[in-house]
Amino acid sequence: MRIENVNVVVSHPGRNYLTVVVRTVDGTIGLGDGTLNGRELAVAAYLRDHVVPTLIGRSADRIEDTWQFLYRGAYWRGGPVAMAAIAAIDTALWDIKAKQLGVPLYQLLGGRSRDGCLSYGHASGRDASEVIDSALALIESGFSAVRLQLGLAGEPREAPAGSRGGMPYESRWDAATYMRQLPRLFERARAELGSEVHLLHDAHHRLRPVEAVRLARDLEPYRLFWFEDPVQADNYDGLRLIRAQSSTALAAGEVLTTIAQTRTIVQEQLIDYVRTSVTHAGGVTALRRIADFASVYQVRTGFHGPDDISPIGFSAALHLAYSVHNFGIQEYAGYDPLALEAFSPQFMFDNGFLRPGETPGLGVDFDEVTARDQPYEREYLPINRLIDGTLHEW
Ligand code: EZ4
Ligand code: CO
16 A cells, blocks of 8 residues: 655644654554654654655555665664654554554464563652652552652752753752762662562663762662663763672663664663663664564663653553563653543553553544644753753753
8 A cells, every 4th residue: 555645743732743744655653653752843844854755656655665774774873863753654654554454453463472561650750758758649649669759869850941941951960969869869769668569660761880880789678670771871981890799670771762773682681671662762673673672682671651651652662561571661751631632542551550442553543633732842851960060951
């Protein structure tokens, strides 16, 4: 079935999302997510100017060939902009194929491997009491796994209203304060939330290796499900150091965009969970390969699932999570009601577990007409500075 038309829509149902709408000559519509937080328009231009014109008239059936055409055929490989663009097209083509065959996507990926996908929610707050209250609310709503983030240590969960002027919000962060506060938070969390709940934490690439080693060791008594992104993503030696000295489980990879970039951390088993996403690492085709590669090394999936991945990319991830053997956990940050309205996702959350929709395809819809009334708004991730003003990882 030939591709007749491809629309690239950047809209703002509560936040910015890049949605690709691929239409075949028989009227089948496939949806893809290429949202790259803070750089959405670059992906839109890459698609509109260089990808879409080459897709019109191509066979929508040839998903693998189209993936290779966009990746290998461009000569310039990888990078977050190109890989988000490829992801959007690839996801839309899987949606089309599953719709045309009349099955939910996971059936094309081998059928389900489990009854539901364990998910974790985000608990945050300005101090330990607030974080624990936030975690209790999540547990109350069914979650058996929660990520604990302490706002005071420099993690603004939401960019405050001030950032809505189109400039990034700036926060301050101090490693020593963070490293003092975090073990205390987890000590309290274990005391108040019990030993059964899974606890996670994300260090957002902020630590130097020796700091990360110390923190990973200080956190050992609290048995974290994982400690995420302790050091810069490309600092393999840093991860080796942490790995050699601590038994705290590690997760990394949300900023990686290709299977080749996951190679060292997976093959050397520097991590326990790989965090790549359908939206940022080249789509369903690419993520399936990463999951299979990781399975060889007993590395499990922990696909990135923030609300800056649209319900389309999130649903695609769930079909994979449902079907791959080495699934670990799925991040589920939840969505703004406007986003749920815009995409009508069919996935289900039940007692801490997620399941993809049962309707043919991804199980999402996209209301293009309403999207026109929700145009792009310039918004960026916050930035972090050290106490002396030096720019640091956010
Ligand atoms: O900073 O999605 O694990 N989750 C995260 C996220 C990322 C954002 C980047 O756009 O690290 O909060
Ligand atoms: Co993260």
